[in-house]
């Protein structure tokens with residue numbers, strides 16, 4: 001989510017670091033005497049993440065309230081704040097038979113009505129696009145706002161087996177204007193040892209003029225009812241905001257591609273210790289790819305599916321994609337027509353594979369997607385072209401040699417950056433999930449000031465550590481779901 005978007009600005013304040021350093025030194029033992037500001041800063045950053053995971057007030061955290069203040073979330077089957085890890089993983093509320101699910105839609109305030117959005121109707125798709133492009137997620141100082149394209153939404157909202165009824169709109173009764181939206185799509189996930197069908201919720205949006213009127217809980221309850229009608233009782237979702245209770249939290253990282261534009265639109269800043277020219281030189285990428293990779297094709301679907309399933313076993317929360325889903329996720333967003341400047345008309349996803357020259361088995365793949373943002377109030381550069389790292393997999397084995405594995409991931413992702421650069425993206429974003437922390441700093445990603453919280457609805461499990469919090473000691477143990 002975009003609360004993420006910008007480069008590092010919001011660090012742990014120096015005064016806090018000095019204060020804690022003073023307190024530690026006052027302990028007087030040898031370890032305390034050797035403590036330094038950098039270690040304290042790092043520890044505080046880690047605490048900040050872990051506290052949010054535990055649902056406590058993180059240092060400088062936003063939107064953190066006591067459970068009782070969450071009028072809506074305190075009524076929902078989600079782990080409540082401060083609850084502590086469960087003894088066993090499992091649902092919070094048992095499933096109910098379809099005929100016991102409320103059959104009629106919830107009653108909206110009198111001026112509004114429900115509307116199921118048909119995303120295959122270009123006019124309705126455009127209505128969703130218009131709502132989101134003016135009212136969806138902005139960063140904390142309203143400089144950037146996600147601008148999901150109609151092509152993107154058509155791709156993201158219609159995976160195999162999707163339910164039209166899960167695309168829920170709210171319209172003004174009198175003029176039919178779309179003022180609220182929430183979407184669900186089915187997704188089979190594994191959380192630690194349990195595999196279950198869930199609903200992936202995204203694109204919750206209420207028109208700016210109708211905020212704080214409790215329409216969001218209505219949208220959430222209505223989509224929940226419609227998901228229950230399909231016999232599905234769990235959901236997965238992400239948000240920049242903290243509500244009860246994150247199962248994990250990851251941090252955004254940003255790799256500048258078009259450095260001068262990023263500085264001009266105030267996405268990045270030139271630190272006092274360097275110059276713009278030096279930053280441009282440092283961020284320049286080579287022209288040639290390192291690995292013999294090529295775009296994924298239809299014939300690769302099975303190979304990619306097998307490699308993906310095998311690779312993802314190392315993470316604790318992952319999607320299970322069948323062949324149709326692999327095809328949809330990695331191929332169906334490739335756009336149409338000829339490639340011009342690294343992209344096709346309407347291209348949403350880029351997927352590249354490497355194959356063994358002898359066996360022709362797929363040995364690696366990576367993918368990223370295009371999610372532009374409006375640069376609010378900027379006429380020279382109205383749009384920030386951002387690529388986001390999506391899924392990847394490699395047959396390089398961590399178990400065999402951790403160093404070789406890390407080097408290999410670095411080369412693979414370095415090629416992803418080169419492909420994105422050729423397709424004229426301005427920045428390449430990635431979260432601290434999967435094994436990303438293994439290559440982020442080496443590939444010159446900078447830490448962003450945004451965190452993304454991961455949530456499960458009606459499922460209890462102990463918190464999954466965000467990779468940044470656990471470091472590489474436990475690489476491969478955390479989140480393996482990438483949400484759009």
Ligand SMILES: CCCCCCCCCCCCCC(=O)SCCNC(=O)CCNC(=O)[C@H](O)C(C)(C)COP(=O)(O)OP(=O)(O)OC[C@H]1O[C@@H](n2cnc3c(N)ncnc32)[C@H](O)[C@@H]1OP(=O)(O)O
Pocket residue numbers: 001069070071072073074135136137138199201202203204205206207210211212213214215216217220223224227228232233234235236237238239240241243457458
């Ligand atoms: C089994 C199937 C289950 C399916 C459902 C699973 C759950 C899915 C959950 C949704 C996953 C969404 C994933 C995404 O799309 S995350 C993206 C969310 N969208 C935006 O940030 C876009 C810009 N903002 C807006 O459009 C509005 O501010 C929204 C619509 C977000 C809230 O509208 P408004 O500002 O007018 O507020 P209200 O007066 O109506 O309602 C206030 C209540 O709503 C709770 N709230 C606010 N924001 C969020 C949020 N992002 N996740 C969960 N809850 C949220 C809030 O804590 C409070 O409850 P409580 O604190 O008092 O208890």
